[in-house]
Amino acid sequence: MAYKMPPFKGLWYFRVAAQLGSFKLAAEALFVTQAAISQQIRALESALGCELFDRQVRKVTLTREGMALLPHLTQAFSQIEQGIEALQAEPQPNVLNLSVLSSFATCWLLPKMPLFNQVNPHLQLRIDPSDAQADFRNGDADIGIRFGLGEYPGLKSELIAEDTVLLVYKPGLIDPNKPLKAQLASLPFIQDICPDAQQAWTALNHDLGNREPKPSQMGIDNAALMLQAAVAGQGAAMLRKSLLEQAVSLGQLDVYPHFSWPCRYKYYLVAPAAHFEWPKVQAFRNWLIAQFMGGEQETLTAGAGGVLGNSMLNSSLE
Structure with a gap:
C-alpha cells in the first residue's frame, strides 16, 4: 500500500512550535498568524491520526506521539538545510x-x-x-x-x-581642426561588423552630407583586431570608447573630438x-x-585634445 506523506508545511510548523513550546512564538518566527499555525498542526494531526500537542490555556506541551516525532523531524530538516546551504555555497571562494x-x-x-x-x-x-x-x-x-x-x-x-562609439585613427592621419569630409575621402575605412559601429558610421556620413557612405576596405568582426588595425595606420575606424583607453594613453591612437555616438548595447x-x-x-x-x-573619461579627454562632444554637428564636419 502506498504511503501518503503528511503535509510538509504542517511538519515544518510542528517542528518550530515544538522547539519554541508555543504557537504564538512559532507564528512570530514564521511571520504568519497564530491561527495559521493551529490550522496546519490540526491538519497534520488529522493526517497522522493522533494528537501531537496537549493544548492548555497558556501553553502547549508535546504528547507522547509528539515527543517521538520531533527528533526525526529535527534531523530531517537539519539535513535539508545543510543540503540547501551546500547548494548555495560559494565554490572556491578565492x-x-x-x-x-x-x-x-x-x-x-x-x-x-x-x-x-x-x-x-x-x-x-x-x-x-x-x-x-x-x-x-x-x-x-x-x-x-x-x-x-x-x-x-x-x-x-x-x-x-x-x-559610445568614437572615430579613431593613428596620430597624424586626421587633423581635427580641418574639414573632416575631405580627409575621410582620402583615407581607407575599417568597418567593425557590429550594429553600433555601423550606425555611427552612417550617422557621421549623413552629417557630412554623404548620401552614400564610403564603403570600407576592410571588415572585421572583432573589436580587438579592429583596434590593432587602426593602431597600425590601416585607416580610420569606429570603436567603442571603453576599448580605447590604453591605446590613447600610450599615444597609439587619436580620437576625433567632435563626434560620438551612443551605443544601443x-x-x-x-x-x-x-x-x-x-x-x-x-x-x-x-x-x-x-x-x-x-x-577612463579623463584619459580619453586628454588623448583627444579636448572634451568629447555629444553633438554630431560641428563646423569641422564639412
Whole structure:
C-alpha cells in the first residue's frame, strides 16, 4: 500500500512550535498568524491520526506521539538545510571564474589586472575570453560580462556601464581642426561588423552630407583586431570608447573630438541570481564599477585634445 506523506508545511510548523513550546512564538518566527499555525498542526494531526500537542490555556506541551516525532523531524530538516546551504555555497571562494568578451578582455580588462590584484590580493581571477554566453550549469563560470540589451533568460543581469562609439585613427592621419569630409575621402575605412559601429558610421556620413557612405576596405568582426588595425595606420575606424583607453594613453591612437555616438548595447554582469550574493562576485562587481567610473573619461579627454562632444554637428564636419 502506498504511503501518503503528511503535509510538509504542517511538519515544518510542528517542528518550530515544538522547539519554541508555543504557537504564538512559532507564528512570530514564521511571520504568519497564530491561527495559521493551529490550522496546519490540526491538519497534520488529522493526517497522522493522533494528537501531537496537549493544548492548555497558556501553553502547549508535546504528547507522547509528539515527543517521538520531533527528533526525526529535527534531523530531517537539519539535513535539508545543510543540503540547501551546500547548494548555495560559494565554490572556491578565492577563485573567480569570469566569462568575458574577448575584445573587452584584451583591450580593457588585462591592462587593469595589476589594479585588480592590488585591491584583491586574496582573489585569483581566471578569465575565459569568449564571445559565447557562458553555460553556468557546468560550474565553469561564476560571472559573465556581456555587451547587449540585458535580456538573458533564466539569469540575472545588472547594468554596469554604457558606451559610445568614437572615430579613431593613428596620430597624424586626421587633423581635427580641418574639414573632416575631405580627409575621410582620402583615407581607407575599417568597418567593425557590429550594429553600433555601423550606425555611427552612417550617422557621421549623413552629417557630412554623404548620401552614400564610403564603403570600407576592410571588415572585421572583432573589436580587438579592429583596434590593432587602426593602431597600425590601416585607416580610420569606429570603436567603442571603453576599448580605447590604453591605446590613447600610450599615444597609439587619436580620437576625433567632435563626434560620438551612443551605443544601443550596454555592458551587463550576468549570472544566476545566487552568484551575485557571493563575496568574490561582489568584490569584482564593486571594483568593476569603480573602474568604469574612474579615469577612463579623463584619459580619453586628454588623448583627444579636448572634451568629447555629444553633438554630431560641428563646423569641422564639412
